[in-house]
Amino acid sequence: MENNFAFIDSQNLNLGTLKDIYDEKKGILIYLGWKLDFEKFRIYLKDKYHVNKAFLCIGYVPSNQPLYTDLQKWGYICIFKPTLEKPDGRVKGNVDAEVVLHSMIEYSNYDKAVIVSGDGDFLCLAKYLLERDKLKIILAPNKFSYSSLLNVLNREDSTVVSFVDSLKNKLEKK
Numbered sequence: 001m002e003n004n005f006a007f008i009d010s011q012n013l014n015l016g017t018l019k020d021i022y023d024e025k026k027g028i029l030i031y032l033g034w035k036l037d038f039e040k041f042r043i044y045l046k047d048k049y050h051v052n053k054a055f056l057c058i059g060y061v062p063s064n065q066p067l068y069t070d071l072q073k074w075g076y077i078c079i080f081k082p083t084l085e086k087p088d089g090r091v092k093g094n095v096d097a098e099v100v101l102h103s104m105i106e107y108s109n110y111d112k113a114v115i116v117s118g119d120g121d122f123l124c125l126a127k128y129l130l131e132r133d134k135l136k137i138i139l140a141p142n143k144f145s146y147s148s149l150l151n152v153l154n155r156e157d158s159t160v161v162s163f164v165d166s167l168k169n170k171l172e173k174k
């Protein structure tokens with residue numbers, strides 16, 4: 001049995017399933033707008049990709065403590081990052097560095113990594129892992145707003161990038 005670890009950019013995953021996307025090429029609004037059930041997603045990672053540890057990198061907001069407690073109960077290892085409040089009231093907690101750092105800290109402890117993000121900033125990490133046969137898959141939140149830079153990872157014999165939005169019926173919070 002494989003011993004795989006997931007490294008999750010929580011904001012990219014959450015916003016990538018929640019928001020609607022405007023497709024500029026087609027000039028249409030694509031209605032995604034569904035809420036991911038993180039408990040089901042953790043089970044999915046374990047069953048489909050043999051993920052034994054799932055590192056969820058997330059911005060820390062004190063009022064979200066009940067959510068963090070649930071995430072840990074469901075089997076996530078939460079890696080918290082301080083957040084900043086923007087002038088418009090939105091909270092920002094960029095966790096890219098945490099995803100990369102923890103995937104490297106844990107490198108010798110897993111067989112393969114599952115990277116959960118559609119952010120092109122992870123291309124160098126994904127290439128590094130792929131060249132060493134340590135990348136299982138990249139799960140981007142949706143096929144409409146992920147970085148096309150990640151397509152360079154797909155090979156003729158395998159697809160490295162897959163999409164969480166194709167699992168809506170299975171992973172949507174009811």
